[in-house]
Amino acid sequence: MNKTPEHPSKRIIVTGAASGIGRAIAHSLARQGHAVVAADLKAPDATVKEITQAGGQAIAIAADVSNALQVKEMVRACIETLGGLEGLVNNAGVFSSIVPRPFEQISIDEWRSLYEVNVFGLVNCCQAVVPHMRSAGGGRIVNIISGTPFKGVPFMLHYVSSKGAVLGITRSLARELGSANILVNGVAPGFTLSEGVMDNPIQLEKLREISKNTRSLARDQVPQDVVGAVDFFMSEGSSFITGQTLVVDGGSHFN
Numbered sequence: 001m002n003k004t005p006e007h008p009s010k011r012i013i014v015t016g017a018a019s020g021i022g023r024a025i026a027h028s029l030a031r032q033g034h035a036v037v038a039a040d041l042k043a044p045d046a047t048v049k050e051i052t053q054a055g056g057q058a059i060a061i062a063a064d065v066s067n068a069l070q071v072k073e074m075v076r077a078c079i080e081t082l083g084g085l086e087g088l089v090n091n092a093g094v095f096s097s098i099v100p101r102p103f104e105q106i107s108i109d110e111w112r113s114l115y116e117v118n119v120f121g122l123v124n125c126c127q128a129v130v131p132h133m134r135s136a137g138g139g140r141i142v143n144i145i146s147g148t149p150f151k152g153v154p155f156m157l158h159y160v161s162s163k164g165a166v167l168g169i170t171r172s173l174a175r176e177l178g179s180a181n182i183l184v185n186g187v188a189p190g191f192t193l194s195e196g197v198m199d200n201p202i203q204l205e206k207l208r209e210i211s212k213n214t215r216s217l218a219r220d221q222v223p224q225d226v227v228g229a230v231d232f233f234m235s236e237g238s239s240f241i242t243g244q245t246l247v248v249d250g251g252s253h254f255n
């Protein structure tokens with residue numbers, strides 16, 4: 001099979017693929033015919049088993065995105081096992097464990113540890129894949145952002161600002177990598193009932209109803225709602241789109 005960047009079938013790393021939005025993205029990309037590298041803190045064997053049982057192609061890799069060495073090893077293993085790499089979905093993030101509270105109560109240490117994953121982890125992954133994409137003639141990077149920096153959501157400022165940073169990275173990296181034919185786009189979900197969120201009763205209490213009520217499509221958002229936008233940014237139909245962020249939130253914020 002021809003695996004040039006122009007070929008519809010890509011080899012794609014999805015970080016944070018053990019659960020929630022990342023798992024749904026991994027499934028959907030595999031259904032589109034892509035070979036998926038499902039990465040997470042612990043190797044997401046269950047995700048990979050589900051994908052392969054459904055006839056898709058996937059491998060599981062354990063990697064903490066905040067650890068640059070582990071990320072390099074993840075990319076090396078992907079290239080060694082699958083023979084190349086055309087796509088990266090930066091989905092791993094700290095969100096569902098957050099307890100909303102006033103910004104004076106969020107310590108700088110907590111900001112730092114969240115930034116280690118949501119910002120520096122994403123940068124680690126981009127820095128590890130870009131040299132391979134450059135030498136292969138191109139690639140696709142999709143960053144999972146959030147609707148929160150567009151709206152200015154209170155009581156989780158460390159999180160909102162980390163996603164604001166990712167929005168800026170998405171736009172600037174798109175400019176920096178355009179000449180290498182590497183397309184960088186973002187997908188910004190609204191409040192989504194991932195497994196992690198369902199395990200956080202305070203988030204559910206504070207964010208579920210208010211999120212639903214601000215939507216044009218006034219229902220709960222689920223991980224499956226997010227996958228089509230990622231599929232699109234990995235498809236040939238988006239080959240002249242870069243630096244953009246698609247807000248997927250049932251028509252709450254109009255970008």
Ligand code: NAD
Pocket residue numbers: 015016017018019020021022039040041063064065066090091092093094095096097117121144145146147188189190191192193194195196197
């Ligand atoms: P989740 O908490 O359910 O899952 C996140 C996954 O990332 C988990 O499998 C976790 O193990 C993994 N992960 C965490 N830290 C990691 C690290 N250092 N290295 C590798 N993997 C790591 O989250 P979710 O709700 O599915 O959210 C996924 C992404 O979508 C996050 O980036 C989040 O910020 C973003 N997002 C979520 C929502 C929402 O409401 N759920 C809304 C907008 C954006």
